[in-house]
Structure formats: structure tokens, C-alpha cells
Amino acid sequence: MATKKLGFVVRTLPYKIEGSRLAMTHAISSQTVEIYLEDGDNVEPVVCFIGDGVLNCLKNQQAMKHYGLTSLEQHVKNSLLLDLNVLICKEDVDRLGLKEDALIMDAEDIGGETKARIVPYSEIQKAMESVDHLLFC
């Protein structure tokens, strides 16, 4: 029985390229990865937003209304609903002039209990060191 940890490190902006969207959907797919593995084995993702990538976490994204696209906001919420560990870099949040209340920090409105955490980059560095594989997106 083993668990492999994957670090999805999101640094790209949403919508113009798919990198952050696909990072979220792949991380969320960890919910069903067991069907391919031996009993008791699993893959556990952690999602870290760094650099301009923290802008994926803004609230009030209207992509569904204007483009018929699931927003990155919804994907972040879904990942919290599924109890994924979501970390947002504090230094980049501050650099970009963002406040915590402008960011998606929880999925309580859809029944989620896990919260995203705004953490110093040093904690994200530790998360990167602790995983088995890194996927920069």
C-alpha cells in the first residue's frame, strides 16, 4: 500500500492558455485514479498557486456567463469540495495587491469543509520538496 504525492504548481494565468485549467482537472481526477492501481495504492495531489497563477483564485469569474466555460473559480471550489490541499502564495497575493476576501478560500456554499490556505512561499517550497513528482503548469 503506497501513496504517491503529486505537486501541481500553477504559475500561469487562466483562459488564454489551458495550463491552469488542465492542472485543476487533472488534480481533481485523483478521485478516481484508484481504479487503475493496486488495492490500497493512491495518488494524492497538492495544488499550489504561485506567481501570476494566484489570479486563478479570484472570485466572481464570469467565464460561464460570457463564454460558456467552467470558470477556474469553480474548479478551485470543486477541488476544495473534494478535500484537496490548495495553497496560495502569500507573497504573490500581496505583490498583486489582492486581499483574502477577493479570493476563493472555501467551498462552503456547495457543502465543502476544506479551506484553501494563503501561505508563505517557504511553505510551498516545503510542499514541493515533500512530493514525489512536480508538475509545473
Add this chain to the structure above:
Amino acid sequence: MKLGVFLSDYRSGADVLDRLTADKLGIIFVGNGVYCATIKENGKTSSVLEKKAAYYVLSEDLESRGFSAANVDGRVKVVTYGDVVDLIFNDYEKTIWI
């Protein structure tokens, strides 16, 4: 951790590199990243080369862009795809692409 970074861009990625720390860090210039190993802009080499790391540049991407080993900064080792495979399996337990 032992981390290999594939730098594929000339104008972006430096911000990520600035913050990365590793017990052993390798930076492998591929794609447009090869310009970091060859171009002196306003007489200065790329700031990416100032980091404490082992530097490599992919020869196939270097030559595709009109450079030869003679154009490469002395701090950077020219490698082939075969060498890159060895770096991935033998030197760096984690690799990222930026």
C-alpha cells in the same frame, strides 16, 4: 531535493527560478531557453546564469536556432537528448518545465 529545471523560454521563467531552492539544482536550456545561454543583451549575459546551479543547453535546439557550441557561455555544458535522459534518471529526482 535534486531538481532539474527545463527552461524553455527566453523572456519568462526567471521569477520562478529566483525563488527555487534545491540541494542540487540543474537548469537545462531547451527551446527558446537556449538564448539565455548564448545572447548578451546590451553586453550582459542572462541573469539566469547567476544562480548557483549546473547549466546545460540542448545542442539540437541550439543548432536549430543558428548557434554552435562556440557561442555558448562558458558556464553552460552542451548536451544531447541522450545526455538529457541521463540527467533525468541519474542526477535529478524531480524535473519541471517552465
Add this chain to the structure above:
Amino acid sequence: MGKLTIGTFSSLVGSVSLDFSIKLSEAAIQKGHKVDLWVSGNGTMLSKKGQKAFKDYSALAKKVQELIATGNLQVTACEACAEARGYHKEDTMEGVKRFSMDWYLASTFTADRVLHIGGD
């Protein structure tokens, strides 16, 4: 020898990142390793059959088929990403598989090394 999982989400034509992935796969296989190549997003273009080889465009289909035939390269396309782009099962190049995104995560479970090339 080991297993390398590569995830490439870049377009077939334009960034040359898929070319990199294929050449790296070939070099790894020549050294005795196995490779899983997962293509998702615009990278699913690689899975489409009927690609024509013109010199101004990346032409990878022939090399992909050669490497699959060695038995040491497995190319898998994201089914949802492919379908969203109008590539159906019958459009898929021979030897290329299609699965959902969890397949990629499962591949990383048994990989010795993972290289994720995340997009255009």
C-alpha cells in the same frame, strides 16, 4: 532501467514541445527505458490519424508509430480533450490509446521520473 512519464499539453504545430517530447522519448527508449506519453489539451492533436508531413510543420506521426512498435512507448490521449476538439475514437492513430485524466495520474504512480510540459 526505468520508466519516464511525460505529459505534454502543447499543440502539435507551433511550439515544438511535442517534438521535444517525442525526441526525448526516443532517446530514453534507446537507453533501455520505457516511456508513457500522455497528451491532453491541444496535445491531443498528436493522436489524430491522417496527418500529412510537410516540411513547414512538425510531422511526428511516423516517428510515433515507430516508437510504439518498439513496445517501449505508450501514447495515451485524453479522451475528453480529444472529443472536445472533434477527434473521435475512429479518428485516432493506430496504437494510440484514449483514457480519462486519471490515467495520467496512475502512470505517474509507477514512474521513476515525470516531466510535465503543461501547455502552449
